[in-house]
Amino acid sequence: MRIAILTIGNELMSGRIADTNSSFIAREINLQGWRVEAMMSVEDNFDSIKSRLNYLLALADVVICTGGLGPTADDITTEAIAQAFGLPLFTDENVLNHIKEIFTARNLVWIENNAKQAMFPQGAEIIPNNVGTAAGFTLKAKGKLIFVIPGVPWETQKMLPEGVLPILRREFPQNDQFIAKQTIKTFGLSEAAVDKSLMDIDFAALGVNIGFYPVFPENHLVLVSRQNTLEEAQNKLKIAKDEVSARLNKYIFSYGEETLEEIVAGLLKEKKLTIAVAESCTGGLITSRLTDIAGSSEYLERAAVTYSNAAKISLLGVPAQIIEKHGAVSEETAKLMAEGVRKLAGTDLGLASTGIAGPTGGSTEKPVGTVYLALSDKTKTICRHHVFRWDRKRNKMLFSQAALLMLKRYLRGEA
Amino acid sequence: MRIAILTIGNELMSGRIADTNSSFIAREINLQGWRVEAMMSVEDNFDSIKSRLNYLLALADVVICTGGLGPTADDITTEAIAQAFGLPLFTDENVLNHIKEIFTARNLVWIENNAKQAMFPQGAEIIPNNVGTAAGFTLKAKGKLIFVIPGVPWETQKMLPEGVLPILRREFPQNDQFIAKQTIKTFGLSEAAVDKSLMDIDFAALGVNIGFYPVFPENHLVLVSRQNTLEEAQNKLKIAKDEVSARLNKYIFSYGEETLEEIVAGLLKEKKLTIAVAESCTGGLITSRLTDIAGSSEYLERAAVTYSNAAKISLLGVPAQIIEKHGAVSEETAKLMAEGVRKLAGTDLGLASTGIAGPTGGSTEKPVGTVYLALSDKTKTICRHHVFRWDRKRNKMLFSQAALLMLKRYLRGEA
Numbered sequence: 001m002r003i004a005i006l007t008i009g010n011e012l013m014s015g016r017i018a019d020t021n022s023s024f025i026a027r028e029i030n031l032q033g034w035r036v037e038a039m040m041s042v043e044d045n046f047d048s049i050k051s052r053l054n055y056l057l058a059l060a061d062v063v064i065c066t067g068g069l070g071p072t073a074d075d076i077t078t079e080a081i082a083q084a085f086g087l088p089l090f091t092d093e094n095v096l097n098h099i100k101e102i103f104t105a106r107n108l109v110w111i112e113n114n115a116k117q118a119m120f121p122q123g124a125e126i127i128p129n130n131v132g133t134a135a136g137f138t139l140k141a142k143g144k145l146i147f148v149i150p151g152v153p154w155e156t157q158k159m160l161p162e163g164v165l166p167i168l169r170r171e172f173p174q175n176d177q178f179i180a181k182q183t184i185k186t187f188g189l190s191e192a193a194v195d196k197s198l199m200d201i202d203f204a205a206l207g208v209n210i211g212f213y214p215v216f217p218e219n220h221l222v223l224v225s226r227q228n229t230l231e232e233a234q235n236k237l238k239i240a241k242d243e244v245s246a247r248l249n250k251y252i253f254s255y256g257e258e259t260l261e262e263i264v265a266g267l268l269k270e271k272k273l274t275i276a277v278a279e280s281c282t283g284g285l286i287t288s289r290l291t292d293i294a295g296s297s298e299y300l301e302r303a304a305v306t307y308s309n310a311a312k313i314s315l316l317g318v319p320a321q322i323i324e325k326h327g328a329v330s331e332e333t334a335k336l337m338a339e340g341v342r343k344l345a346g347t348d349l350g351l352a353s354t355g356i357a358g359p360t361g362g363s364t365e366k367p368v369g370t371v372y373l374a375l376s377d378k379t380k381t382i383c384r385h386h387v388f389r390w391d392r393k394r395n396k397m398l399f400s401q402a403a404l405l406m407l408k409r410y411l412r413g414e415a
Numbered sequence: 416m417r418i419a420i421l422t423i424g425n426e427l428m429s430g431r432i433a434d435t436n437s438s439f440i441a442r443e444i445n446l447q448g449w450r451v452e453a454m455m456s457v458e459d460n461f462d463s464i465k466s467r468l469n470y471l472l473a474l475a476d477v478v479i480c481t482g483g484l485g486p487t488a489d490d491i492t493t494e495a496i497a498q499a500f501g502l503p504l505f506t507d508e509n510v511l512n513h514i515k516e517i518f519t520a521r522n523l524v525w526i527e528n529n530a531k532q533a534m535f536p537q538g539a540e541i542i543p544n545n546v547g548t549a550a551g552f553t554l555k556a557k558g559k560l561i562f563v564i565p566g567v568p569w570e571t572q573k574m575l576p577e578g579v580l581p582i583l584r585r586e587f588p589q590n591d592q593f594i595a596k597q598t599i600k601t602f603g604l605s606e607a608a609v610d611k612s613l614m615d616i617d618f619a620a621l622g623v624n625i626g627f628y629p630v631f632p633e634n635h636l637v638l639v640s641r642q643n644t645l646e647e648a649q650n651k652l653k654i655a656k657d658e659v660s661a662r663l664n665k666y667i668f669s670y671g672e673e674t675l676e677e678i679v680a681g682l683l684k685e686k687k688l689t690i691a692v693a694e695s696c697t698g699g700l701i702t703s704r705l706t707d708i709a710g711s712s713e714y715l716e717r718a719a720v721t722y723s724n725a726a727k728i729s730l731l732g733v734p735a736q737i738i739e740k741h742g743a744v745s746e747e748t749a750k751l752m753a754e755g756v757r758k759l760a761g762t763d764l765g766l767a768s769t770g771i772a773g774p775t776g777g778s779t780e781k782p783v784g785t786v787y788l789a790l791s792d793k794t795k796t797i798c799r800h801h802v803f804r805w806d807r808k809r810n811k812m813l814f815s816q817a818a819l820l821m822l823k824r825y826l827r828g829e830a
Binding site: 214287 | 426427428430431434435437444445453454456457470485486487529626698700705707710711712715716718720722726759760774775811
């Protein structure tokens, strides 16, 4: 079953508002195991709406439309769709009363053009709107199924799962195709290098599709197995997953949907460990990522962004002579920063970064992009050294990524 | 002249990645005074790309395509377009060398499938990519003009204005060739509220186009005046700018292209002031933003992320009884944090945040989204209180935004 999405509104075509509904709907549809055949946007214009709708009806079995259901003159979606199928409009008294109740509850003056929101093409099945005045509807015509729901994102996000998907499942019971999916998250290889590594795997023969999703600084892969039985879908998926894993092994950091921040937070909470962070070149970014997770006060005690040498010395107790001898950007300094912040905070762990984000400050020995990351617990301190080659902001992101991965490996007992 | 936009990628059709390129391109096209006739997304599939392209070529004079130019097997845009017009592919040696240079500079191993990015349909004019390996191209065929550029947003955002628009202007010369532009950056009003405030301004009568660019948490406006003489362009632009300024007044924080971070960094350097930061709810984000600017060690001495009360007490010297009496999230604690970190670091200024990012931890008196921001110098400490109503990550971003704006106003003598 093929689905098309048509988002309607002048604000989309002018670029004033980014269309977030298409990707939301596409995601929900894919999660149901259905396929999105086409996504289009169109302005609030009778001829354009009708012409785009006819094009999409030729491509797909179902067209989901959003937008243009407001009470104002420029909102013409319902009328355009009625015209497209030569259907008259009728007023639904229940919807009309619901809208009038909302006006009363919000102390708004009733204006007659609002009654337009209670009008629907003949034969339409109404999809109630519990968060606004604009009800949606669905219509069977020319052997196709058309849905129309509001374009205000939070209304779309309520009405699609609550109103549209149940009708879709009713009209297209799924029993002939089974889907199994696997996400694989990698870090440290370019998209091209990932692709090259996997080139000898015959995904087509397995009936498995592979998708590449670069989400800087990570590269995500998604394997989708579509088969005639669930068992077959899962078996073929496992074969494909094992083939990928064997090739990308050390670059894979997750097989789940969780973010790296969520993984690290989960491990710290599970092991009931506390942490303190000492940041130089990352400027607070490691800590900011660690605190993006709700409940981070359970594991994060404090962090110090010790940008100056004076701060490294006075706050973290890094001896001045160590900085003089080895430099602020060195394994020695990184380790003493991690130990220093752990002792200062009285936590189980100390994590530290020192490096050169750029664009200046590099040398032949320690070029821009160099970072030393150290992790200290009560018995030992480990250090890793990397050189990244991007601009300042992306180097900072890569440094923080490497730091969180180092922490993750330690917590999983892999480092 | 009618323009269509075709964004290409499985990640768009699966809803995994939201399509931000369509709205970006539509905005830029509208600012040039041209019209977007259709916007579509399509998966990385030969037949689908060819069929959608043919449909759009029937609707428009120009089709701008993004995406599918990577080196991997699923990136087939160039080949699909060559097939659509029955054109053979050729390798451009300059592009090939450019890609190889990037590999050398980034210390990456050359893999032969990357050479694919140097292949173009016969007759194509190449659009160089200065920020990545994927060059774009333009092609005249069947009386139409087709553009193909990468889909990575920051590459699209460079190559559209620098590569595509100049060719469009060359191929479709406009009579009113004199252009004046004005950026206006706002914070604190929703896009809809900005739009509503400006509704009574007759931009069309002035010959001025307005573009909305939401860059969370900011809303940017761009006014583009296109007239027959430069003087007229500038005069009409000034009228429009004054109308906008009168309505959005206190929400405008900049009329320039610099980021807020750059503005603050410039003011700190200009006034030769040093700063230290004490962060609680922002978790390091304020400091990370301050250190996104090259040379930030000139003004940032250190920062403390004092997540626990113990850290606020022991590191910043906030008295335990103040936290007990007023709470960690209070004006009193925020002010003492700012003063404490300033004294600890020996800097001219101390900036502090304490609040509730959410999703839990709020109360009736201090709901989720509450933040107290304090700024201390040698003579006084000021505090501001805000309540934002977003999710955790966006609340953190809003808190940091309000903190940087507070700092900017102080440095400009406005607070």
